[in-house]
Amino acid sequence: MAKRPNRATISDVAQAAGVSISSVSNAINGKTAAMTEETLQRIQAAMRELDYRPSSVARGLAMQRTATLGLVVTEIETPLFLQAVTPIEREARQAGYSLLLVNARNEEDEREAVNLLLEKQVDGMMVISTSDPRQNDHLHKVQAEGTPVALINRADVSPEFDQINWDNMTGVKDLVRHFAGLGHRRIAILVGPVNRRSTQERLQGYRAGLEASLLPFDEDLVRPGDYTATPEDWKNSIEELLALASPPTAIIASDDIVAAVVIRALQEMGKSIPGDVAVAGIDDQPFSQYLGLTTMQLPVAEAGRQAINLLLERIHHPEKQAKHILLPCPLVIRDTCGGNKAG
Amino acid sequence: MAKRPNRATISDVAQAAGVSISSVSNAINGKTAAMTEETLQRIQAAMRELDYRPSSVARGLAMQRTATLGLVVTEIETPLFLQAVTPIEREARQAGYSLLLVNARNEEDEREAVNLLLEKQVDGMMVISTSDPRQNDHLHKVQAEGTPVALINRADVSPEFDQINWDNMTGVKDLVRHFAGLGHRRIAILVGPVNRRSTQERLQGYRAGLEASLLPFDEDLVRPGDYTATPEDWKNSIEELLALASPPTAIIASDDIVAAVVIRALQEMGKSIPGDVAVAGIDDQPFSQYLGLTTMQLPVAEAGRQAINLLLERIHHPEKQAKHILLPCPLVIRDTCGGNKAG
DNA sequence: ATAATCTTGTAAAGCGCTTTAGTAAAGCGC
DNA sequence: GCGCTTTACTAAAGCGCTTTACAAGATTAT
Numbered sequence: 001m002a003k004r005p006n007r008a009t010i011s012d013v014a015q016a017a018g019v020s021i022s023s024v025s026n027a028i029n030g031k032t033a034a035m036t037e038e039t040l041q042r043i044q045a046a047m048r049e050l051d052y053r054p055s056s057v058a059r060g061l062a063m064q065r066t067a068t069l070g071l072v073v074t075e076i077e078t079p080l081f082l083q084a085v086t087p088i089e090r091e092a093r094q095a096g097y098s099l100l101l102v103n104a105r106n107e108e109d110e111r112e113a114v115n116l117l118l119e120k121q122v123d124g125m126m127v128i129s130t131s132d133p134r135q136n137d138h139l140h141k142v143q144a145e146g147t148p149v150a151l152i153n154r155a156d157v158s159p160e161f162d163q164i165n166w167d168n169m170t171g172v173k174d175l176v177r178h179f180a181g182l183g184h185r186r187i188a189i190l191v192g193p194v195n196r197r198s199t200q201e202r203l204q205g206y207r208a209g210l211e212a213s214l215l216p217f218d219e220d221l222v223r224p225g226d227y228t229a230t231p232e233d234w235k236n237s238i239e240e241l242l243a244l245a246s247p248p249t250a251i252i253a254s255d256d257i258v259a260a261v262v263i264r265a266l267q268e269m270g271k272s273i274p275g276d277v278a279v280a281g282i283d284d285q286p287f288s289q290y291l292g293l294t295t296m297q298l299p300v301a302e303a304g305r306q307a308i309n310l311l312l313e314r315i316h317h318p319e320k321q322a323k324h325i326l327l328p329c330p331l332v333i334r335d336t337c338g339g340n341k342a343g
Numbered sequence: 344m345a346k347r348p349n350r351a352t353i354s355d356v357a358q359a360a361g362v363s364i365s366s367v368s369n370a371i372n373g374k375t376a377a378m379t380e381e382t383l384q385r386i387q388a389a390m391r392e393l394d395y396r397p398s399s400v401a402r403g404l405a406m407q408r409t410a411t412l413g414l415v416v417t418e419i420e421t422p423l424f425l426q427a428v429t430p431i432e433r434e435a436r437q438a439g440y441s442l443l444l445v446n447a448r449n450e451e452d453e454r455e456a457v458n459l460l461l462e463k464q465v466d467g468m469m470v471i472s473t474s475d476p477r478q479n480d481h482l483h484k485v486q487a488e489g490t491p492v493a494l495i496n497r498a499d500v501s502p503e504f505d506q507i508n509w510d511n512m513t514g515v516k517d518l519v520r521h522f523a524g525l526g527h528r529r530i531a532i533l534v535g536p537v538n539r540r541s542t543q544e545r546l547q548g549y550r551a552g553l554e555a556s557l558l559p560f561d562e563d564l565v566r567p568g569d570y571t572a573t574p575e576d577w578k579n580s581i582e583e584l585l586a587l588a589s590p591p592t593a594i595i596a597s598d599d600i601v602a603a604v605v606i607r608a609l610q611e612m613g614k615s616i617p618g619d620v621a622v623a624g625i626d627d628q629p630f631s632q633y634l635g636l637t638t639m640q641l642p643v644a645e646a647g648r649q650a651i652n653l654l655l656e657r658i659h660h661p662e663k664q665a666k667h668i669l670l671p672c673p674l675v676i677r678d679t680c681g682g683n684k685a686g
Numbered sequence: 687a688t689a690a691t692c693t694t695g696t697a698a699a700g701c702g703c704t705t706t707a708g709t710a711a712a713g714c715g716c
Numbered sequence: 717g718c719g720c721t722t723t724a725c726t727a728a729a730g731c732g733c734t735t736t737a738c739a740a741g742a743t744t745a746t
Contacts, residue, residue: 009702020726025704033725050385055460057403058702061731067402068443068463079629082425086418098463100411101444103432119399120411120441156617231633260633285433286422288575288632290603295637352732363696368734377694401732404701692743706729713722715741 008050017046028054033199036068040149058119069311070100070117072110080255080283081128084152084304088126091308097123106127111138113316128152128304131197135282136161148318149312152303155197162310162322168201171296171329172252175280176209179250184278184341188221188241190234190246190258199224202282206252221248223257234258234260235265242277249277250337254283256288256295263291263336274338284332292335299327313342351393360389371397403464410655413443413460415453417472423626424471424596427495427647431469434651441465447472453480461485467654471495474540479504492666493654493662495646498540505560505653507646511544512551514639514672515595518623519552521674522593525682528620531564531584531591533577533601543568545625549595564591568601568636577601578608585612585620599624599631599638606634606679617681626630627675635678643668 010028014021019039026035027043046052050064054069060066069092069241073081089099100122104110110127117125124147139149143160150162169272171289172189189206190321191199210217234253241248253259259281263273271277281288306325314320333339354372356362369378370386389395403409412435415425432442433491435616438582443465447453453470460468467490479499482492486503493505522530529645534542546565553560566580584591594601602624606616614620624631627640649668657663670686676682 022726036724045543053458055464057400057409057700060400061404061706064731079426079429082428083422085425085428085444086446088423088445093445093481099444101428101432101442102436103429115396116441119396121398121400257630257633259506260630264633264635276570285630287600287628289604290600290607379694398732405734408700529698
């Protein structure tokens with residue numbers, strides 16, 4: 001590894017401008033109150049001349065702050081959470097911070113990721129993951145050492161973290177009521193892994209929605225999947241549902257991709273949508289718009305935005321209490337539910 | 344901004360273990376050849392005891408290398424390029440590097456982004472963007488200062504950068520030939536902004552494919568769009584195409600999302616796919632699989648992987664020549680082209 | 687027994703910045 | 717002309733590491 005060509009340092013600039021290092025430092029940091037216009041000019045000229053770029057590394061060491069934030073994303077099947085990255089980066093940079101991105105494949109990996117971020121001395125970190133039950137002790141330690149942590153979709157109960165979660169419960173409840181309002185009496189729901197908190201909340205919302213609509217709960221209309229569920233599995237679920245004595249006229253899929261699979265399966269079975277069977281998804285992925293898919297939106301970008309703002313707030317005021325925010329999941333009514341326009 | 348609780352430093356460890364700072368440093372860095380087993384044990388015990396975590400910042404300053412790579416992503420309509428991020432981060436970390444992610448919204452912004460990465464003293468950087476014509480002078484300067492740069496989808500001709508590009512030409516050519524092989528004689532193509540290099544290459548591939556299939560070129564079958572093209576615009580294009588005296592029986596969309604729009608438009612017009620009209624997309628987005636969409640794949644993740652490997656190679660051997668790689672774009676034959684199974 | 691060589695470890699300089707404490711010169715009141 | 721403040725700038729310590737040059741003790745060679 002060859003040595004790279006040397007860049008100009010602050011002392012080069014000082015020398016070129018005929019002033020002290022401190023003065024250059026002051027000029028850089030805008031502490032220009034007690035400085036002659038002429039001196040400032042000379043320094044700026046020297047900086048331009050030498051194409052000087054201050055070293056964040058040296059500055060980080062001296063100030064004990066890096067102006068860098070960490071983002072840990074737990075890798076999941078669908079890259080849905082990646083949608084939080086862009087807005088987070090945008091807000092971070094606007095606030096003068098950069099983003100160190102780390103992907104974690106599992107809990108073990110997450111510990112390592114967090115550790116890495118601590119070594120890099122980030123000024124704060126965000127963690128976004130599926131709502132599976134999690135160990136959070138390592139994160140508590142991070143905060144204890146003085147690095148604020150904001151959680152997205154983790155449903156930790158400790159008040160010590162800033163947290164953003166989605167209101168799956170109300171969202172699904174609204175979805176059920178919407179279908180009921182359109183006259184559906186047999187509404188099926190496909191859900192993900194049952195140990196996931198989001199799954200539990202959605203089932204709660206499902207029951208609440210039925211109750212509010214005076215519809216009975218029927219175990220047969222609930223189809224749980226799991227991590228390994230393939231398109232084939234979902235198709236089978238659909239076939240079983242339609243083979244029921246009293247088949248569903250509306251189906252809530254566990255996410256938009258599953259919804260797409262369901263729609264294809266139904267079309268292959270000669271069913272029209274939403275005529276014969278209405279369908280809704282969950283997520284509101286970018287492509288859902290182009291499918292005309294009715295869906296419950298998971299406001300991922302918004303979650304990212306709120307998370308980083310909470311984090312920044314706490315970096316600047318560490319004494320303030322962390323906040324928990326529950327984001328509403330609005331219904332996005334499009335074509336597949338039959339509730340839009342003339343359906 | 345309150346002061347954060349102090350973490351253990353290398354000198355704390357040295358003191359606790361009763362050795363010099365240098366020895367601790369040596370222990371950290373595995374320079375353990377000239378060291379008693381007992382000393383090593385004492386140091387490691389002290390590190391564990393104090394929960395010591397070396398500071399990358401201090402180390403970065405001392406060594407003039409940060410073990411960090413920069414990734415600049417030019418923000419575009421579809422978040423397709425985000426798919427490169429995960430594999431890049433994975434490979435980076437495996438090689439002992441972290442990833443600083445920066446999003447650029449335009450060229451002006453990109454300069455700033457690159458500057459930021461230089462201040463952070465990354466050991467190398469990758470830039471991924473649309474294939475619009477670009478100014479690259481700032482990147483030349485970066486390399487001149489000793490920071491290697493790898494480009495994805497930029498088609499810069501200078502041999503000084505490592506570069507990954509996609510072979511749009513051959514890909515589209517193959518697509519046309521595939522359609523021709525299925526008996527189609529009227530093949531339409533929707534393309535993106537004409538000033539984009541990828542558009543030019545695709546049109547070249549289109550013509551080459553027709554020629555190879557002994558089919559005439561017909562201006563009417565080429566529909567360019569641009570940055571502002573909306574779903575409505577594409578639908579109109581489709582209607583115009585089908586209103587032609589001799590309408591197309593196959594349509595190549597400019598990307599998978601446009602393909603989804605086209606499919607919906609066709610369905611609304613009562614056309615069956617691929618029976619009446621065959622459709623293919625470009626990109627191979629995750630959802631395309633669930634639509635059964637035939638498409639030309641843009642191997643984004645693979646591009647990321649290759650880019651970072653080239654970059655790492657050059658960081659470790661700066662004297663070696665940069666490489667240019669042209670990635671093949673394989674056809675992914677699914678249902679919408681009618682060429683799969685019984686169609 | 688003495689010099690030469692290893693072995694194991696250390697002291698101190700330096701990486702490029704911030705910041706504190708301070709200084710010399712100028713301005714002011716009397 | 718004397719102390720006092722103000723203004724404009726600087727010297728030097730310190731952030732937490734790496735690395736070079738060197739030293740003291742143990743071992744071997746003669």
